[in-house]
Amino acid sequence: MADIYLDNNATTMCDPEVVQELMPFFSEQFGNPSSLHNFGNKVGFAIKKARQSVQNILGAEHDSEIIFTSCGSESDSTAILSALKAQPERKEIITTVVEHPAVLNLCEFLETEGYTVHKLKVDGKGNLDLDEYASLLTDNVAVVSVMWANNETGTIFPVLEMAEMADSKGIMFHTDAVQAVGKIPMNLADSKIHMLSISGHKLHAPKGVGVLYLRRGVRFRPLLRGGHQERGRRAGTENTTGIVGLGKACELAMEHMEYENTEVAKLRDRLQEGILAAVPHSFVTGNPDNRLPNTVNIAFEYIEGEAILLLMNKQGIAASSGSACTSGSLEPSHVMRAMGIPYTAAHGTVRFSLSRYNTPEEIERVIEAVPPIVAQLRKLSPYWGENGPVENPEEAFAPVYA
Amino acid sequence: MWDYSETVKEHFYNPKNAGAVGDANAVGDVGSISCGDALRLTLKVEPETEIILDAGFQTFGCGSAIASSSALTEMVKGKTLDQALEISNQDIADFLDGLPPEKMHCSVMGREALQAAVANYRGEVWEDDHEEGALICKCFAIDDVMIRDTIRANNLSTVEEVTNYTKAGGGCSSCHEGIENILTEELAARGESFTPNAVGKKEGVVRLNPKKEEAAPAAAKLNPVQRILKIQQVLEGLRPALQADGGDVELMDIEGKNIYVKLVGACNGCQMAAMTLVGVQQKLIEELGEFVKVIPHTERPVEIAGA
Known part of the structure; x- marks a missing residue:
């Protein structure tokens, strides 16, 4: 048997169709997407297609709002550290006690760097108290980071409402949606979510690729500086196989x-x-x-x-x-x-x-x-x-x- | 997943002596439900000889906790209480062909259950002196409490000292950040501040088996004339290759470590000039056995050029 x-929720099998789609990018399509010649050019178009497919599953307004990263953790770190860097006068972060270590451990480290971290409590069923949340939304807060759905229990958080509340106070809102993307329909264009993290391997794409959704106009400071990739927002040669695979995986997840x-x-x-x-x-x-x-x-x-x-x-x-x-x-x-x-x-x-x-x-x-x-x-x-x-x-x- | 030995797996899948001994006359309860493992050991002891006739365990815990409990009961049966007390936690781990470092506490729990049961039989009060903290060094299975106690007892102030006293951090060294954080707190508590280079000791990776690093053979010290000749000789050797590309290099001046050259022909102003300079510099460093810097003559500070 x-x-x-x-x-x-730990990881998923790479869909055979995803594997088929990405295989050529290990061999004949090996070019650097930044290159002008034919070798790179085709790869560049494949990445563009993948970006649009991610845009579709998120319901994002622009494909330039999609930044490819190496994993969900990188997307989380990039989002939170960017918010702090862009708003040095704001020294507080709001998150929850049930976040993934990708956010919690970063926040605990930031506490040692002098930031104040408010961790929203949950009740016996894992639900948040939005009154407690509302009381913490002040001008000192640089960013709110709340997961869309909890990885251990699957409990869904009201991130759309929480994003509205943060946005109305002029506070950046990030959500770690690695468990939710592909399972919960999304239309970020109609939301007030400013930043969102995806992890490829949670939705039948390969490991080693992720996405940070960054709403147009939200102030941003890159984590990795260097080359011009991802419009200068995430330097480093593109993980072409991973990106192409994630694009296909998003297509399949929509279906x-x-x-x-x-x-x-x-x-x-x-x-x-x-x-x-x-x-x-x-x-x-x-x-x-x-x-x-x-x-x-x-x-x-x-x-x-x-x-x-x-x-x-x-x-x-x-x-x-x-x-x-x-x-x-x-x-x-x-x-x-x-x-x-x-x-x-x-x-x-x-x-x-x-x-x-x-x-x-x-x-x-x-x-x-x-x-x-x-x-x-x-x-x-x-x-x-x-x-x-x-x-x-x-x-x-x-x-x-x- | 854990790398459990076949013996651990066997004792987990088919534990020996599971359940309480019916007519037990010694009971030892140890463990911590918050940590997720707890063990009750029941023994039937023959009063005249103090020989353990039967042993049984009830364990709330993971695979290695159950395997350690099973191993313990097998090991103590037929021994006298005094003989049984000589069993160390390492003996339990050895009986199981080893335990992962994160799981060594399971064998400690077994030994403590035995001590508690013997104390119970003899009508003594067993005092647990074991306190468990978060595992810091995975190479040598050293926890937070052990490191803090050792720092306090010996007034330690550097990572190197902690390694020397506890072995923590002596392996892969990836726990050094954790040790530094502990040192920061402990030193603050005694009114000092942690500085990585405290008491002039060298910080950093502690090598248990230091590899002998071959020191680069020191180039025989050249006198100034020999040095100039050597530099010229190296440049002469490079010229044919440069000339083949339509360029050339010429020595203009030497100022300590700065060697001023003139790039001529195709090399001059070409975008590859910088790379050519790096190549020339590399060659000179190898041949001279000392660090030098190769600089285009055109970038020479004016006052020096005029001097």
């Missing part, structure tokens, strides 16, 4: 947007319902009423995530976990902790993220495989008795050091 891949929101969402719902029905003491984290169509995050209480993943992997099922161990850190996922999920559950969270390649048969296999794995690990757990959790689990087993 073939392995089952349910870790598409599959509806499928993603109907069929993939159905598979996800079936997976969730099947597992919750068969596994006691498990629950969905995040906001099930407002999340990406492909994502479900389930907490299995009293057991640890890495152990679950290893046993699933043995059966050829790939997913990911918010446990401390899978990341090599000491704390479970900051997203789970921010939502107030207790430790006994946070370490046992498993994220299943689907794609258009998953089939109903695969989902049924996973629904069958997971319950015995959970039961097997609970048998080993000091928090679990014969047929359920021990009484007052946190008191019955309170190890010596905390």
Whole structure:
């Protein structure tokens, strides 16, 4: 039996059509797009086409608003650092406690450089408090950076509304949309979003290519200076294969947007319902009423995530976990902790993220495989008795050091 | 993913002695639910001989935590309590054919569970002296708490000292930023400030096995006349190639490290002139064994030219 891949929020398979499209740019189309001659010229046109395809999926007004970068992290760093550089008098940043490390770790570093970072809190379902947000929008704020959708839970944030609020106060608004692009229809021309990050490999393009959308007229300072590429806004010879691949991937994502929101969402719902029905003491984290169509995050209480993943992997099922161990850190996922999920559950969270390649048969296999794995690990757990959790689990087993 | 040994995998997939021992007379609970691993060890000890007749574990934790627990129970069975206490966390890791550095704490947890269970059997109170911090040096598995304690105990002030005392930072050196941040905080706490070159010690990459770098053979010291002759000889050697391109080079003056030349013919004013100069300079540096700068005669400061 073939392995089952349910870790598409980590990365996706490069679509075979994307691979086919980009292959010639490794061989016969090797020219430098900046060159005048035929070798480079054709490559230049291919990049132009890719740029338009990215423009389409974002609903951007101009194709010159698309800047190709190397990844989502580069786009995030470029956006935030540009806002700070362009407005040196503004020393505050607004973001959320549940951002991706690409934004959070940069912000934590900026704190050591003298900036003040406001991290918006979330409630138990991962939703933001817009009143708290409104109260922080002052003239001291250089940039707001809020993800469009959370990578761990799939919870969607009201970025369109938040961008309007920032824009009306003259504050730059950036969104890390790496999980959202291709799954949520966008029309940035009608929005007040100033900057937006894309990562190619999250939507079936290759790794090593990303995009920063930069609304025309928004003040900008490049991260990489040097050559004239990307109109001088991102120096460095273009990653032609990656860019061509991303262009094709955006085209395909447009075609599959509806499928993603109907069929993939159905598979996800079936997976969730099947597992919750068969596994006691498990629950969905995040906001099930407002999340990406492909994502479900389930907490299995009293057991640890890495152990679950290893046993699933043995059966050829790939997913990911918010446990401390899978990341090599000491704390479970900051997203789970921010939502107030207790430790006994946070370490046992498993994220299943689907794609258009998953089939109903695969989902049924996973629904069958997971319950015995959970039961097997609970048998080993000091928090679990014969047929359920021990009484007052946190008191019955309170190890010596905390 | 982690690079687990086959033995770790075997003990995880098919753990030995899982579950609590029914008539246990020693129990040790250790671990930390916030960190995501916790272990209860139950032992059945024969009172007369203090031999461990049976051992069982219940573990909340990752693959290596479960494997370490399984290994521990296998290792202690049949030993006396005193013999069992001699098992170190490294012994547990060795039994499993090694653990990744990030996972060594799982073996520490096993050893502590054993100490706690023995203390419980003997009616003693077991004091945990272990505190775990964020892993800083992945090469040698040294955490934040260990580095801070060592800095405080020994009044350390440089990355090099931290490496010498704890090994942290002695491998790939990518954790030096983290160590510097810790030093900055610890020095601030004792009223000093961290300066990378404190107490005149050389900062930077600490090499455990320094490679002997071949020093460039020092060119025999030339006297001024020999030096001029050598420079002329090098330029003469380059002229045929330049002449083939319709150009030429001529030595005009030598002022210390500055060698003034005149580019003539096709070379003069050509956009390749700068590259030609770099090539000439490179050749001269190689032949003379010293750094020199080749400068077009036309760019010579006027006062020197007139002097």
